[in-house]
Amino acid sequence: xxxxxxxxxxxxxxxxxxxxxxxxxxxxxxxxxxxxxxxxxxxxxxxxxxxxxxxxxxxxxxxxxxxxxxxxxxxxxxxxxxxxxxxxxxxxxxxxxxxxxxxxxxxxxxxxxxxxxxxxxxxxxxxxxxxxxxxxxxxxxxxxxxxxxxxxxxxxxxxxxxxxxxxxxxxxxxxxxxxxxxxxxxxxxxxxxxxxxxxxxxxxxxxxxxxxxxxxxxxxxxxxxxxxxxxxxxxxxxxxxxxxxxxxxxxxxxxxxxxxxxxxxxxxx
Amino acid sequence: xxxxxxxxxxxxxxxxxxxxxxxxxxxxxxxxxxxxxxxxxxxxxxxxxxxxxxxxxxxxxxxxxxxxxxxxxxxxxxxxxxxxxxxxxxxxxxxxxxxxxxxxxxxxxxxxxxxxxxxxxxxxxxxxxxxxxxxxxxxxxxxxxxxxxxxxxxxxxxxxxxxxxxxxxxxxxxxxxxxxx
Numbered sequence: 217x218x219x220x221x222x223x224x225x226x227x228x229x230x231x232x233x234x235x236x237x238x239x240x241x242x243x244x245x246x247x248x249x250x251x252x253x254x255x256x257x258x259x260x261x262x263x264x265x266x267x268x269x270x271x272x273x274x275x276x277x278x279x280x281x282x283x284x285x286x287x288x289x290x291x292x293x294x295x296x297x298x299x300x301x302x303x304x305x306x307x308x309x310x311x312x313x314x315x316x317x318x319x320x321x322x323x324x325x326x327x328x329x330x331x332x333x334x335x336x337x338x339x340x341x342x343x344x345x346x347x348x349x350x351x352x353x354x355x356x357x358x359x360x361x362x363x364x365x366x367x368x369x370x371x372x373x374x375x376x377x378x379x380x381x382x383x384x385x386x387x388x389x390x391x392x393x394x395x396x397x398x399x400x401x402x403x404x405x406x407x408x409x410x411x412x413x414x415x416x417x418x419x420x421x422x423x424x425x426x427x428x429x430x431x432x433x434x435x436x437x438x439x440x441x442x443x444x445x446x447x448x449x450x451x452x453x454x455x456x457x458x459x460x461x462x463x464x465x466x467x468x469x470x471x472x473x474x475x476x477x478x479x480x481x482x483x484x485x
Numbered sequence: 486x487x488x489x490x491x492x493x494x495x496x497x498x499x500x501x502x503x504x505x506x507x508x509x510x511x512x513x514x515x516x517x518x519x520x521x522x523x524x525x526x527x528x529x530x531x532x533x534x535x536x537x538x539x540x541x542x543x544x545x546x547x548x549x550x551x552x553x554x555x556x557x558x559x560x561x562x563x564x565x566x567x568x569x570x571x572x573x574x575x576x577x578x579x580x581x582x583x584x585x586x587x588x589x590x591x592x593x594x595x596x597x598x599x600x601x602x603x604x605x606x607x608x609x610x611x612x613x614x615x616x617x618x619x620x621x622x623x624x625x626x627x628x629x630x631x632x633x634x635x636x637x638x639x640x641x642x643x644x645x646x647x648x649x650x651x652x653x654x655x656x657x658x659x660x661x662x663x664x665x666x
Binding site for chain 1: 517591606612
């Protein structure tokens with residue numbers, strides 16, 4: 217390498233060659249010149265290895281199943297697009313009729329919502345408690361994936377769930393009661409996203425705290441309720457509503473034990 | 486139109502975001518935000534135009550504003566905290582240490598260089614498309630790409646020869662004189 221070639225291959229051309237930005241003629245011309253330029257060839261080889269390594273890194277992500285939360289977000293986007301398309305197809309007249317109808321339906325829905333909220337305040341919020349109990353029954357037996365985000369990433373877990381639920385969450389601790397945090401997950405709920413935190417004691421018994429918006433939020437009322445006990449679902453639990461946000465603490469424990477845990481949670485929120 | 490076209494882009498968005506952030510959770514957050522933004526702005530996408538380029542543009546803008554936000558908050562340590570990467574290998578265990586090293590070196594590149602390098606390398610986008618997505622002139626794309634490749638090479642070479650790992654894991658600069666601790 218004591219002698220530089222008469223016409224060294226410029227670096228920009230090496231990048232273009234490497235990144236497949238050239239047509240066959242340009243490629244052949246550069247490859248000819250590269251044969252005379254060992255230094256440029258070596259650079260190109262190093263970059264090629266780097267490129268291969270980068271493409272190999274996280275290659276597995278391409279074949280992983282797409283997380284349900286992302287599928288749901290994509291579904292929303294496609295739905296919105298469909299609506300826009302239909303809007304154009306119908307034209308102004310039909311669209312305004314649709315708008316009027318839609319508004320009517322929407323306000324109807326709102327009224328239903330506040331009726332449901334009233335009901336929820338007066339009667340046990342069956343739906344919410346049922347969802348909490350179901351989520352408990354589904355995820356508590358999981359050995360390998362009981363949670364989406366483990367307690368090792370506690371800060372991220374709280375940040376992430378707060379963002380998804382649209383309100384700052386606090387992570388209650390039950391260590392004094394002998395339960396350590398396992399982690400949490402995001403779940404779909406009737407009123408938008410819900411979150412589940414899972415705790416486990418030394419004997420491996422698990423309890424879950426399920427939280428999410430209540431229908432009461434729709435009516436704008438910052439309704440709060442006292443503790444209520446429910447043993448209807450697959451697992452008993454205490455639930456309560458605080459400022460339009462509902463909580464359910466579930467576990468296969470006795471009623472006093474559950475109440476003690478629920479109170480511990482309540483005092484930390 | 487069914488969901489297929491959009492869903493088909495999710496794996497590529499995830500891989501890019503994963504390499505960009507080096508963090509599985511930050512990655513999916515970024516993808517989710519991208520899809521939500523796409524949902525809110527569907528009417529800005531011209532049917533028939535390049536959906537992939539549009540999605541990557543949205544993701545790029547979100548990422549840039551996240552980085553700016555972090556800089557303002559003085560929180561540059563997260564999620565680029567290299568010490569954290571030690572505990573939480575971002576690469577699958579099977580692909581060994583070299584993948585972890587590569588991701589770590591990648592995160593040491595300036596953001597704007599990493600963006601260009603990854604868009605070109607992972608997505609096979611043309612330089613003109615990358616210029617459009619990142620909103621900078623073509624010449625800037627070229628110079629960032631060039632600096633990114635050279636710098637990454639230096640970082641990888643440095644990590645291949647076992648360095649004196651400083652606690653802060655900053656620049657792998659070997660001091661001329663070393664004091665025994």
